[in-house]
Amino acid sequence: MLKYANYDIVFQEVPEEVTLAINISNCPNHCPGCHSKYLWENVGKALDESELNRLVSQYETGITCVCFMGGDNEPDKVSELAKQLKNSHKGLKAAWYSGKNDLPENVGTDHFDYIKLGRYMEEYGPLDSATTNQRMMKRLSDGRVKDITEWFRKNKSVNAPVKAQVTETSKTL
Ligand code: SF4
Numbered sequence: 001m002l003k004y005a006n007y008d009i010v011f012q013e014v015p016e017e018v019t020l021a022i023n024i025s026n027c028p029n030h031c032p033g034c035h036s037k038y039l040w041e042n043v044g045k046a047l048d049e050s051e052l053n054r055l056v057s058q059y060e061t062g063i064t065c066v067c068f069m070g071g072d073n074e075p076d077k078v079s080e081l082a083k084q085l086k087n088s089h090k091g092l093k094a095a096w097y098s099g100k101n102d103l104p105e106n107v108g109t110d111h112f113d114y115i116k117l118g119r120y121m122e123e124y125g126p127l128d129s130a131t132t133n134q135r136m137m138k139r140l141s142d143g144r145v146k147d148i149t150e151w152f153r154k155n156k157s158v159n160a161p162v163k164a165q166v167t168e169t170s171k172t173l
Pocket residue numbers: 027028029030031034035036037039040070098099119120
């Protein structure tokens with residue numbers, strides 16, 4: 001069962017979207033240098049369709065995107081939640097931050113507008129680092145998938161102060 005530890009409204013994780021980011025626990029990746037080790041534990045509240053709808057309904061008028069942060073232990077369930085989100089909340093985009101370098105082939109990705117791939121590796125840095133190993137992929141309106149990782153580096157200085165302004169909206173369960 002997927003569980004989430006907390007959530008936040010963020011502006012920098014998905015380019016040009018106001019995003020409800022849901023932090024899913026029980027992360028199996030255990031990246032060296034992880035800044036969110038509390039997500040290694042199987043903690044928090046069950047995240048099923050009903051709970052997702054409840055969360056989204058609270059913020060639907062102010063957000064443009066929902067991002068599943070993690071969930072690599074049960075990628076099929078993350079994919080299913082994205083499908084349900086897109087079916088029941090028309091107009092909202094769906095994003096996934098996976099810590100895997102590649103997703104399992106049998107996991108559907110058609111319902112995602114954005115997917116971030118790649119373990120966090122301190123020596124290469126996060127998405128806004130010039131040397132990052134991570135990649136952000138965007139599905140274009142014609143169905144093609146484009147690597148937009150460079151956006152994070154180009155917008156690095158713009159993003160930093162915005163993040164600081166939204167910390168009061170974060171919720172911990
Ligand atoms: S995927 Fe994210 S939460 Fe999981 S260990 Fe890596 S950095 Fe930490």
